[in-house]
Amino acid sequence: MKRxxxxxxxxxxxxxxxPGDEPYALRWTARLSPDCPVNLSALSMSPHVGAHADAPLHYADGVASAAEVDLHPYLGPCRVIHAIGCGALIRIEHLAHAAADLPERVLVRCMQRADTVWNPNFTAYAPxxxxWLAERGVRLIGLDTPSVDPASxxxxxxxxxxxxLDLRVLENLVLDDVPEGDYELIALPLKLAGACASPVRAVLRSL
Structure with a gap:
């Protein structure tokens, strides 16, 4: 079986x-009892909590929401490139060693271990x-920090x-145990009407 x-x-x-985002919260609207056959919960959260796909609506008006994005970029061949400890920005020289025959999806591992508490000094992408990645046919980029731009x-x-460039992005991934190399990415956003982003259950599968 594929891993x-x-x-x-x-x-x-x-x-x-x-800071300022809505944290995840869960409340029970019904619980199992002699009068109720199920547990039911309700959630509230920013769609940017956890692994998520920003929709273009997050950074522009009049463009696609999470429900309207093309799903193709979120599913298919993907390369994980290690740039661990590269500093404040992922620069071209940090990725050049793995740039031959890039697939349409590139995820960059910046950290030995993904942060479990808020850290504003995370690594982002240099524009x-x-x-440079788009010029090489990449349609989706991702990383193991909260944003492709610095917190400030x-x-x-x-x-x-x-x-x-009409690229898509995944943020807040956990790449701690993923070796550099090629995989299949599966990280589909939910069909959330009008939302600026969507949570994803992102997985990589061996080829």
Whole structure:
């Protein structure tokens, strides 16, 4: 059987989130009892908690929501490239060693261990790296930190590159145990009407 790597963090009340985001919360609306045959729960959370796919609507108006994005970029051949300890930004030189015959999906492992508490000093993508990947046919990029832009950014230059180049993105992945190499990615967003992002259960499968 093909091996699966679950690259999604646990979604829980203490999951690290951007300051101001809505944390995950669960409440019970019904519980098993002599008068009730089921447990029923209700959830509230930002769609950016845990592993998630930003929709273009997250960084522009009048563009696709999570329910409207093409699903093709989120499913198919993928390369995991290690750039562990590369610093504040993923630059072209951090990826060049694995750039031959890139598939349409590239995930970058920046960390030995994904953060389990909020850390504003995470690694993001340099915008020129996003453009360089797009020039090589990449349609989706991802990483094991909260955002493709630094936490302090007000211009979101890498997100704007995604918009300009029509790329998709996965953030908050867990690549701790994933060797560098090629896989099949499965990380479909939910069909959430009007949402700026969607949680995903991201997995990699051996080829």
């Amino acid at each position: 699966l790597w679950d690259i999604s963090p646990l979604v829980a009340p203490d999951a690290p989130i951007f 020129e790296t996003v453009a 950014s007000k211009t979101l230059d890498s997100h704007q590159q995604l918009l300009r």
